[in-house]
Amino acid sequence: MSAIAVDDVWKYFGDFPALRQITFSVNPGACIAILGRNGAGKTTLLRILAGLSRPAKGKVTVLGQDARDSATRRHVGVLGHGIAIYDELSALENLVLFGRIFGLKDPRRSAMEWLERTGLAHVRDGLVREFSRGMRQRLAVARAFLHDPEVLLLDEPFTALDDRAIALLQNLLREMLARGRTILMSTHQLREALELATHVGLISRGRLAFHGERPPEMLTDPSWLYRTYGEA
Amino acid sequence: MRFARQCLTVAAKDLRSELRTKEAINASLSFAVVILLLFSFVFDPTGDTARELSGGLLWLVFAFAGALILNRSFSRELQNDCLDALIASPVPGSALFVGKTAANVLLLLGIEIVCLPVFGVFYNVRWTTRFWPLMLVLALGTWALAVIGTMFSALTVNLRLRELMLPMLVYPMLIPALMSAMRLTTVLISGEPLAGDELIWLRLLVGFDIIFTALAVALVDIVLVG
Numbered sequence: 302m303s304a305i306a307v308d309d310v311w312k313y314f315g316d317f318p319a320l321r322q323i324t325f326s327v328n329p330g331a332c333i334a335i336l337g338r339n340g341a342g343k344t345t346l347l348r349i350l351a352g353l354s355r356p357a358k359g360k361v362t363v364l365g366q367d368a369r370d371s372a373t374r375r376h377v378g379v380l381g382h383g384i385a386i387y388d389e390l391s392a393l394e395n396l397v398l399f400g401r402i403f404g405l406k407d408p409r410r411s412a413m414e415w416l417e418r419t420g421l422a423h424v425r426d427g428l429v430r431e432f433s434r435g436m437r438q439r440l441a442v443a444r445a446f447l448h449d450p451e452v453l454l455l456d457e458p459f460t461a462l463d464d465r466a467i468a469l470l471q472n473l474l475r476e477m478l479a480r481g482r483t484i485l486m487s488t489h490q491l492r493e494a495l496e497l498a499t500h501v502g503l504i505s506r507g508r509l510a511f512h513g514e515r516p517p518e519m520l521t522d523p524s525w526l527y528r529t530y531g532e533a
Numbered sequence: 534m535r536f537a538r539q540c541l542t543v544a545a546k547d548l549r550s551e552l553r554t555k556e557a558i559n560a561s562l563s564f565a566v567v568i569l570l571l572f573s574f575v576f577d578p579t580g581d582t583a584r585e586l587s588g589g590l591l592w593l594v595f596a597f598a599g600a601l602i603l604n605r606s607f608s609r610e611l612q613n614d615c616l617d618a619l620i621a622s623p624v625p626g627s628a629l630f631v632g633k634t635a636a637n638v639l640l641l642l643g644i645e646i647v648c649l650p651v652f653g654v655f656y657n658v659r660w661t662t663r664f665w666p667l668m669l670v671l672a673l674g675t676w677a678l679a680v681i682g683t684m685f686s687a688l689t690v691n692l693r694l695r696e697l698m699l700p701m702l703v704y705p706m707l708i709p710a711l712m713s714a715m716r717l718t719t720v721l722i723s724g725e726p727l728a729g730d731e732l733i734w735l736r737l738l739v740g741f742d743i744i745f746t747a748l749a750v751a752l753v754d755i756v757l758v759g
Contacts, residue, residue: 381617383614
């Protein structure tokens with residue numbers, strides 16, 4: 302069974318087809334980097350996989366179930382453009398809240414563990430609105446990993462992260478892969494993504510122009526895929 | 534059981550956020566009290582006139598002041614894209630909706646409980662004669678206001694003119710519930726019991742609450758995800 306299966310997915314915004322006949326699957330334990338220019342349709346695809354939007358046509362399954370299924374979402378972690386953290390709550394309150402939402406047995410203990418891992422334990426009772434940008438980003442990472450998801454969906458995960466947060470995120474992603482978790486990330490930052498990706502997908506004007514194992518050429522020349530399969 | 538826990542989690546989060554910032558509750562409470570005071574100066578009502586006006590005046594104040602609270606219900610989630618995190622979580626849209634509605638009911642009831650003594654003092658009306666039936670009507674009317682308001686708050690959350698659109702959509706939908714609540718409140722503040730024809734208004738209010746709660750719970754996933 303594929304961890305993620307996308308079958309003939311179309312999505313329209315008005316008359317404009319943002320995604321056209323997208324079909325691919327991701328095996329459990331793989332890390333796929335979805336690449337593409339701005340407006341190519343990466344975020345639209347990711348939102349459909351996260352259950353935030355429905356395709357106009359086609360089917361999306363995550364862990365063999367519909368992406369909108371409540372039981373499926375329990376096993377999916379999403380890190381999108383926004384940090385999805387409440388400014389008026391403390392770091393601990395935020396993580397306990399999401400721990401409860403994801404039905405963790407001991408949300409407070411899990412929250413404390415993740416505050417330690419992200420180096421935020423010393424500010425656990427501080428309101429998020431008083432945090433620096435880097436601290437907020439680390440808290441967002443903790444929020445996405447808190448429930449130990451089997452599938453991680455990351456939209457531009459390295460964008461606007463400081464060095465410490467990038468290192469933290471890369472270590473966590475490596476650890477997740479070592480434990481057989483599945484990762485799908487959309488990104489522009491090829492170098493950071495290619496360090497982790499086992500597979501690559503290229504979306505060009507809503508179509509999947511390439512999908513497969515990471516071509517060896519990309520390690521020495523990250524933009525090789527764009528030049529070979531992307532729009533001119 | 535899980536559904537109830539999810540509703541409680543959402544409601545507790547909303548209440549904690551609001552009580553910490555007091556953004557909506559301060560605006561709503563100030564608005565309600567100022568309107569009650571201003572009308573008392575404008576009309577300078579006698580006891581009988583005040584009792585006749587009581588239902589209409591109170592529920593208009595509650596509805597207008599309530600819009601300030603209801604507007605924040607889903608727009609609060611836009612900050613940092615928290616709404617996406619909630620929709621992508623295992624919490625079903627119905628639990629999200631019921632939790633938010635419950636939080637709104639509590640906030641609205643808090644405003645109403647403060648407004649009633651203010652009304653009693655400035656309009657020289659003894660409103661406690663039928664205290665418990667009045668509380669029942671308040672609860673039913675507030676639930677109606679919160680259900681419709683929370684649903685339309687979800688519907689208008691991504692609109693730039695949501696502060697304007699919400700009242701324009703909510704008030705026409707609320708007419709049957711507001712008419713019932715106004716009528717019943719007037720009767721109870723006048724010291725009369727709920728009997729005979731008045732019970733039809735009570736049934737209408739209960740029916741409104743049941744029907745619109747069921748509709749909202751059934752439709753909220755479509756509203757949130759499309």
